[in-house]
Amino acid sequence: MIRLQKLKDDELLGHIQNISASERKIYADIIEALEEIERRKLYLARGYSSLFSFCTEFLKYSEGAAQRRIASMRLVKILPPAEKSIVKTKIEAGSINLTHLSKVSQALRTMPKTLKAPEKMKLIESLENTTKDECERKLIEAGAKPVFKREDLRPINSEEYRLSINLDTESLQALQEYIALTAHQNPWASKEKAVCMAIQSALELEKKKRTGEITSKAPEKSSSRAKLKEHNDSSKDFTAAVAAKPRRYICAKTKRKVWSRDKGVCQYVDPKTGRSCQSKHALQLDHIHEFAKGGGNEAINLRLLCAAHNRHRRSVIRRPKAH
Numbered sequence: 001m002i003r004l005q006k007l008k009d010d011e012l013l014g015h016i017q018n019i020s021a022s023e024r025k026i027y028a029d030i031i032e033a034l035e036e037i038e039r040r041k042l043y044l045a046r047g048y049s050s051l052f053s054f055c056t057e058f059l060k061y062s063e064g065a066a067q068r069r070i071a072s073m074r075l076v077k078i079l080p081p082a083e084k085s086i087v088k089t090k091i092e093a094g095s096i097n098l099t100h101l102s103k104v105s106q107a108l109r110t111m112p113k114t115l116k117a118p119e120k121m122k123l124i125e126s127l128e129n130t131t132k133d134e135c136e137r138k139l140i141e142a143g144a145k146p147v148f149k150r151e152d153l154r155p156i157n158s159e160e161y162r163l164s165i166n167l168d169t170e171s172l173q174a175l176q177e178y179i180a181l182t183a184h185q186n187p188w189a190s191k192e193k194a195v196c197m198a199i200q201s202a203l204e205l206e207k208k209k210r211t212g213e214i215t216s217k218a219p220e221k222s223s224s225r226a227k228l229k230e231h232n233d234s235s236k237d238f239t240a241a242v243a244a245k246p247r248r249y250i251c252a253k254t255k256r257k258v259w260s261r262d263k264g265v266c267q268y269v270d271p272k273t274g275r276s277c278q279s280k281h282a283l284q285l286d287h288i289h290e291f292a293k294g295g296g297n298e299a300i301n302l303r304l305l306c307a308a309h310n311r312h313r314r315s316v317i318r319r320p321k322a323h
């Protein structure tokens with residue numbers, strides 16, 4: 001281990017140059033490794049519902065650092081191998097960094113989808129050795145729309161947060177209509193109070209849908225089911241009608257039981273590490289023993305899975321020899 005205090009000034013400067021070159025090399029290697037992790041969807045197998053949560057929780061990156069690495073990786077991975085190699089060299093040389101790449105990645109979302117790889121490469125190269133401000137200006141000159149932060153959430157004190165969001169005209173009108181309709185509960189017509197009330201109502205509604213207390217089926221389906229019931233009731237072959245009833249139907253009582261038992265979180269557990277996902281994102285009911293292979297609709301055969309892990313499970317069932 002080098003004792004820094006004993007190095008001469010030039011030696012210390014040489015030392016920090018060497019380790020910062022190693023750091024840049026590592027950035028390029030990390031982007032490459034993340035691309036392979038994403039290709040294998042390894043974060044799902046290890047119990048993370050997204051690559052972002054894998055980066056923040058498993059790799060211990062800050063949210064900003066995770067976002068920059070993932071955005072850079074997703075930009076680089078769409079480039080042909082030769083261009084990919086050039087970008088890697090530029091990262092290692094320090095003329096392009098992860099801020100440049102994540103800004104290009106953001107900017108491309110606002111630019112024509114017809115942009116080809118050489119044009120994207122030209123855009124990346126135009127940002128070499130630029131500061132953050134210069135980089136943003138060049139991207140706008142190249143046709144990108146300014147990207148404003150869509151939302152900002154900051155703590156004010158131990159019990160309150162400040163949330164800034166952008167609203168389109170339609171949403172603002174809906175909020176104003178909601179304030180008018182709930183004026184008896186919100187007499188001061190406060191937008192803040194109305195948003196909090198709307199969030200609570202929407203949450204209650206979604207929970208009731210998940211636990212089967214109310215149905216979220218489309219009206220036309222209910223109506224066709226009603227028509228079918230009417231037809232069946234009048235039919236002599238009532239037994240056949242009962243047999244035709246959708247077998248996938250899970251009653252509200254069972255949904256409530258599963259929801260309550262699984263505490264409203266994803267139950268995926270990585271068999272290797274024992275890590276439990278616990279995500280609350282887009283939860284779905286999963287048949288542990290597949291429905292198509294005779295698995296029943298009883299609570300014991302059901303569990304909550306987040307959408308990502310439900311998809312992962314289906315892909316593993318289809319492709320049992322995956323990593």
Ligand SMILES: [Zn+2]
Nearest residue numbers: 266277306309
């Ligand atoms: Zn999950």
